Amino acid sequence: MAYVTSLFARKMVAAAGRGIDQRATLERAGIDPDAPWDPKVMIAATTYYEMLEGMAEQIDVTELPVHVGASMRCDEYGALGLAWKAAPTLKASCSRVDRYARIWTGVVTYELRNDTRGILFMLHREGERRLGLRLSNEATLASAVSLSRQVCPVPFSPVEVLIQHKEPKSKVFHEAWFGCPVHFGADLDAVLISHEAMERPNILGDEGISRYLMSDLDTELTKLKTPPQVVGDARNAIAQALNEGTPRVADIAKGLGMSARSFHRRLSEHGLSFQTLTEETRRELAEGLLRDEQYSLAEVAFLTGFSEQSSFTRAFKRWLGTTPAHYRKAKLMNAFPTSQIKH
Incomplete structure (x- = not known):
């Protein structure tokens, strides 16, 4: 993480x-x-x-x-x-x-x-x-x-x-x-x-x-080994909302049945902010989608909340130190184990 x-x-x-x-x-x-x-x-x-x-x-x-x-x-x-x-x-x-x-x-x-x-x-x-x-x-x-x-x-x-x-x-x-x-x-x-x-x-x-x-x-x-339920639920809600763009904290909190203030407090109790959780969810979702050839790079960008593929490419390179295309190619060819990917 x-x-x-x-x-x-x-x-x-x-x-x-x-x-x-x-x-x-x-x-x-x-x-x-x-x-x-x-x-x-x-x-x-x-x-x-x-x-x-x-x-x-x-x-x-x-x-x-x-x-x-x-x-x-x-x-x-x-x-x-x-x-x-x-x-x-x-x-x-x-x-x-x-x-x-x-x-x-x-x-x-x-x-x-x-x-x-x-x-x-x-x-x-x-x-x-x-x-x-x-x-x-x-x-x-x-x-x-x-x-x-x-x-x-x-x-x-x-x-x-x-x-x-x-x-x-x-x-x-x-x-x-x-x-x-x-x-x-x-x-x-x-x-x-x-x-x-x-x-x-x-x-x-x-x-x-x-x-x-x-x-x-x-x-x-x-x-640290097992994420608490509120974090897991928030990750799932964020992942589902990403295809409509960057999710808003108020919307995610409402979907989880709590106020934005309470949601912020619950995340902070586990050492997280909404921005951090959203960024991590985006990265993890992108990695998973790129391992599936049925999704084009443009579709992966859309499903992870980016309006443009170029913005997605820049963010992905910032996250993992490589482009989405190179990551997909390396994964599909088993060029290197997951542990060698930069997180």
Whole structure:
């Protein structure tokens, strides 16, 4: 499921300051500017990337992801942030992110890998390396360092930072903030942390609290495996309405027997927005229809709510990194397994 927490989007907008219309930017991303900041409220990853790219057209975003990463606080991540803080060592903190990251993102996975100079805290994010994704990766790595500094009893800096995409016009601010060399154009996205720093006890490490929080997080992971009925019903209603264009939240809510306000609240309880759910339903429906040769590309575009095939093609390429025609051909020829398609 291609989503990210709206917390990241709100942080990016806040860090941009007066250089953008903050309220309008959030609204275009499907985020209510007046609602409380809730990390469990999700938005589609593609929507997030588009938001960042729109901001880049208005302001210089070179330093923006580092500012955002630096602003992240453990407590803002809910139970996961508390579990990070309560872990006995920094290595244990990183391990918990590796295990529970799915609770707040569906596009990034983490991995700890041994290196001769320490341990690599790596992030993996599939998809076209568009500007929005690149900025998001930088912010994620900066967040990891910021959270590490909040639990480390002594001043903390990584050994080095590795970033796959090309270097921005300047990396001076990056290296000054990280306190170590930052290598762009690398083979992976990671923060290299020394063994000593990884094994150093955290300031507030507490095994008892830690076990309690991990139990709560395990429960959250279990909930992710089976979509609640309201989400399943909403997906079906959206899919049926798409052939009439982009569905309206009021119409879907009415069909489910509830007000738009109640519908929004029920979705937010499960970390979803109506825009995110609609985007995901469109993508999943498009993938299914493209695997059936009886539907032309124009018909697939119509059935997924697009008035023009060109608009559908652009959206599909944004979702999966390939065109509908190429996706269909590859699927029909069994050119590659589903796991290799970019989501």
